[in-house]
Amino acid sequence: MILTVTLNTALDITYRVRALRPHGSHRVSEVTERPGGKGLNVARVLAALGHEVTVTGFAGGATGRVVQDRLKATPGVVDALVPVTGATRRTIAVVDDRTGDTTQLNEPGPTVTPAEWSAFQEAYEDLLPAASAVALCGSLPPGVPVGAYAGLVRSAKAADIPVLLDTSGEALRRGVAARPDIIKPNADELAELTGSHEPSRATQDARRRGARAVVASLGGAGLLALTPEGRWRATPPAHLHGNPTGAGDAAVAGLLSGLVEKLPWPDRLARAAALSAASVVAPVAGEFERGMYEDLVDHVTVTGDVTAA
Amino acid sequence: MILTVTLNTALDITYRVRALRPHGSHRVSEVTERPGGKGLNVARVLAALGHEVTVTGFAGGATGRVVQDRLKATPGVVDALVPVTGATRRTIAVVDDRTGDTTQLNEPGPTVTPAEWSAFQEAYEDLLPAASAVALCGSLPPGVPVGAYAGLVRSAKAADIPVLLDTSGEALRRGVAARPDIIKPNADELAELTGSHEPSRATQDARRRGARAVVASLGGAGLLALTPEGRWRATPPAHLHGNPTGAGDAAVAGLLSGLVEKLPWPDRLARAAALSAASVVAPVAGEFERGMYEDLVDHVTVTGDVTAA
Numbered sequence: 023m024i025l026t027v028t029l030n031t032a033l034d035i036t037y038r039v040r041a042l043r044p045h046g047s048h049r050v051s052e053v054t055e056r057p058g059g060k061g062l063n064v065a066r067v068l069a070a071l072g073h074e075v076t077v078t079g080f081a082g083g084a085t086g087r088v089v090q091d092r093l094k095a096t097p098g099v100v101d102a103l104v105p106v107t108g109a110t111r112r113t114i115a116v117v118d119d120r121t122g123d124t125t126q127l128n129e130p131g132p133t134v135t136p137a138e139w140s141a142f143q144e145a146y147e148d149l150l151p152a153a154s155a156v157a158l159c160g161s162l163p164p165g166v167p168v169g170a171y172a173g174l175v176r177s178a179k180a181a182d183i184p185v186l187l188d189t190s191g192e193a194l195r196r197g198v199a200a201r202p203d204i205i206k207p208n209a210d211e212l213a214e215l216t217g218s219h220e221p222s223r224a225t226q227d228a229r230r231r232g233a234r235a236v237v238a239s240l241g242g243a244g245l246l247a248l249t250p251e252g253r254w255r256a257t258p259p260a261h262l263h264g265n266p267t268g269a270g271d272a273a274v275a276g277l278l279s280g281l282v283e284k285l286p287w288p289d290r291l292a293r294a295a296a297l298s299a300a301s302v303v304a305p306v307a308g309e310f311e312r313g314m315y316e317d318l319v320d321h322v323t324v325t326g327d328v329t330a331a
Numbered sequence: 332m333i334l335t336v337t338l339n340t341a342l343d344i345t346y347r348v349r350a351l352r353p354h355g356s357h358r359v360s361e362v363t364e365r366p367g368g369k370g371l372n373v374a375r376v377l378a379a380l381g382h383e384v385t386v387t388g389f390a391g392g393a394t395g396r397v398v399q400d401r402l403k404a405t406p407g408v409v410d411a412l413v414p415v416t417g418a419t420r421r422t423i424a425v426v427d428d429r430t431g432d433t434t435q436l437n438e439p440g441p442t443v444t445p446a447e448w449s450a451f452q453e454a455y456e457d458l459l460p461a462a463s464a465v466a467l468c469g470s471l472p473p474g475v476p477v478g479a480y481a482g483l484v485r486s487a488k489a490a491d492i493p494v495l496l497d498t499s500g501e502a503l504r505r506g507v508a509a510r511p512d513i514i515k516p517n518a519d520e521l522a523e524l525t526g527s528h529e530p531s532r533a534t535q536d537a538r539r540r541g542a543r544a545v546v547a548s549l550g551g552a553g554l555l556a557l558t559p560e561g562r563w564r565a566t567p568p569a570h571l572h573g574n575p576t577g578a579g580d581a582a583v584a585g586l587l588s589g590l591v592e593k594l595p596w597p598d599r600l601a602r603a604a605a606l607s608a609a610s611v612v613a614p615v616a617g618e619f620e621r622g623m624y625e626d627l628v629d630h631v632t633v634t635g636d637v638t639a640a
Contacts, residue, residue: 037436042353044427047435084393114423116436118353126356127346127425 023100024068024278025153027146027174028061028079030131030163031103033088034307036115042125051119056306057089057096058113060159060188063268063308067275067297069098070310073282076100078149080142080163082132083109102149104142108132111163115267131163139166146174150181154282157186157274158202162193171197184281187233188274190214198232204281205233206274212238221246225253237277237294239270244295244322249287254326256291258299258318268307272297292322332409333377333587334462336455336483337370337388339440339472340412342397343616345424351434360428365615366398366405367422369497370468372577372617376584376606378407379619382591385409387458389451389472391441392418411458413451417441420472424576440472448475455483459490463591466495466583467511471502480506493590496542497583499523507541513590514542515583521547530555534562546586546603548579553604553631558596563635565600567608567627577616581606601631 038052065075081089081103089110093101111129118125134142150156156178158171171193178185179201187194187202190211198205198215205228213219216227225236225248235249244257276297280290300315301307347361374384390398390412398419402410420438427434443451459465465487467480480502487494488510496503496511499520507514507524514537522528525536534545534557544558553566585606589599609624610616 037438039436042434044351044353044434045430045432048437050436050438053438084397088393114436121354123354125351125353127348127359127423128357129346129359129362 023074023076023152024155024157024282025076025078025149026061026065026068026157026159028059028077028159029134029142029166029170030059030111030161031062031079031081031086031089032058032111032113032129032131033085034058034113034115036117036306038117038119041120042116042118054306055088055092056308057092058307060271060274061157062089062093063271064157064159064274064278065099066096066308067272067301067310068279069096070312071275071279072098073279074098074100076102076149076153078102078104078142078145080104080106080132080134080138081110082106085112086110102145104138104145106132106134106138108134131161134163134165136165139170143173147177150178150183153183155184155186155278157188157278158197159188159271159274161189168192169196172200175200175202186274186278186281188270195231198228201232201234204235204237204277206237206239206270206277208239208270209241212236237273237291239273239298241266241269245273245291245298247287247291247326251287252326252328254288254291254324256288256295257323257325258295259321259323262299262302264302264304266302268304268309269298269301271307272301272310288324288326292319292324295322332383332385332461333464333466333591334385334387334458335370335374335377335466335468337368337386337468338443338451338475338479339368339420339470340371340388340390340395340398341367341420341422341438341440342394343367343422343424345426345615347426347428349427350429351425351427363615364397364401365617366401367616368469369580369583370466371398371402372580373466373468373583373587374408375405375617376581376610376619377588378405379621380584380588381407382588383407383409385411385458385462387411387413387451387454389413389415389441389443389447390419391415394421395419411454413447413454415441415443415447417443440470443472443474445474448479452482456486459487459492462492464493464495464587466497466587467506468497468580468583470498477501478505481509484509484511495583495587495590497579504540507537510541510543513544513546513586515546515548515579515586517548517579518550521545546582546600548582548607550575554582554600554607556596556600556635560596561635561637563597563600563633565597565604566632566634567604568630568632571608571611573611573613575611577613577618578607578610580616581610581619597633597635601628601633604631
């Protein structure tokens with residue numbers, strides 16, 4: 023199985039309102055809820071691709087129960103979330119019917135105690151032997167040490183399991199130093215990590231900092247990959263409009279599935295770029311339009327050269 | 332005991348953010364949750380005044396469980412909420428730290444099935460004989476017939492139990508026609524019911540429509556009451572600033588407690604006005620500053636005349 027880690031899982035709630043006016047009172051016309059957090063989105067895409075996935079991280083409180091109830095109903099996904107006393111955070115996306123724009127409100131997440139963090143680390147060590155690959159995804163909840171991902175990367179490497187890291191800020195900086203196999207920053211995260219806004223230079227810098235392969239997701243411009251086997255750019259045939267939330271998570275699922283299927287890098291990147299594009303047109307993160315994905319995957323342009331990077 | 336009915340209970344959530352910007356992404360710095368819906372607020376104030384209160388209405392889903400868990404921890408309040416398949420609605424108040432202003436997002440509430448509505452009506456009939464007074468409070472969730480309150484008023488009157496109705500729009504219009512003992516509209520609700528923006532004329536019109544007594548809550552201007560025993564205006568000594576949410580619910584608690592204690596109308600109105608003012612300075616609906624209430628209650632000005640209205 024593929025293991026995805028989401029330390030700060032979420033109950034993602036979407037509200038539709040006619041027009042959001044600060045300091046006004048709004049009747050919500052439609053409410054949708056789904057399990058959220060990057061690693062859970064990655065898991066849903068992997069399961070839809072036919073992979074067995076186990077999800078771990080933390081879940082707690084009434085919101086955590088809703089997340090776990092929904093995961094139980096997701097075929098192909100095994101719930102190995104670790105209980106926490108605090109409540110799993112909510113994220114609220116308020117969609118303005120007039121403009122289609124979204125206003126986002128993100129709760130910080132439960133404070134994780136040292137004992138809960140230890141319990142998670144034990145659960146993670148127990149899950150690793152059965153994993154063919156690991157993805158470490160998203161922000162850290164309060165209480166989890168900022169070096170958390172570095173430790174989880176080291177454990178995976180010690181167990182000889184390929185590990186992908188998708189986070190930001192200081193958690194990414196510390197995690198990269200532990201030498202993960204792949205990182206998948208977006209343009210902002212890559213610039214914050216390296217200080218360079220020039221993607222080609224920044225991916226080189228990120229590799230020097232410890233990442234074995236860097237796959238930068240550059241929105242409509244596709245993916246830029248710098249790996250030990252070569253460098254490539256994967257560009258979808260058209261710029262699709264829709265909801266970009268979850269596009270990076272779909273790309274992670276593409277990279278991980280390609281890795282465990284031992285596809286060559288260009289094929290992994292074509293899959294990741296096609297999944298990413300096909301997720302933009304799906305209404306919610308963690309889903310993609312299968313027909314569009316199957317159309318796109320053969321039409322992604324992958325250019326590059328196979329050189330010792 | 333006093334019975335309060337809240338057909339559309341809520342989990343009231345308050346978020347603090349630094350500055351709300353439409354189409355921006357916001358980190359919520361503080362999250363608070365409490366049981367909500369007008370009748371639950373009334374019940375908390377009544378319990379704080381030393382009355383035994385039973386709350387009924389609907390609760391369902393994960394949010395309903397949170398509401399019921401919190402009610403269990405409220406001394407003096409007995410939970411007789413009826414289960415519903417849909418989830419109890421959330422209301423989200425987003426407080427802007429810069430300005431102190433609040434933006435409100437209200438979910439519509441669960442759709443109540445005909446079988447659930449019948450189950451509630453049976454539960455209500457079973458609770459009535461033990462009640463010294465009934466308050467019917469707030470909006471109707473989807474699926475509940477718009478004439479619901481009219482039926483509940485009639486049942487209370489048939490059981491010879493005084494009934495107060497605090498709702499708005501068509502539910503108020505239909506409910507008034509069933510001749511409740513008291514209605515407590517605010518200025519907008521009264522104007523919508525009667526078509527008149529002149530409170531003195533509008534209260535007369537509301538009585539002609541069927542309300543035995545009308546107590547209009549006019550914000551900082553206090554209460555205007557038209558009853559079979561006379562007409563009065565109750566004015567607090569000072570205009571207090573704070574959170575007006577729940578001020579009307581505190582007034583309802585004042586009126587009901589005065590009714591079951593058989594206080595004369597001027598004393599009931601002084602209590603209601605003082606509770607209402609003391610709730611404005613409390614941080615959340617359903618609470619009031621006890622010291623301020625005790626100071627204020629002797630300083631509310633009640634003017635009027637005892638005449639056959």
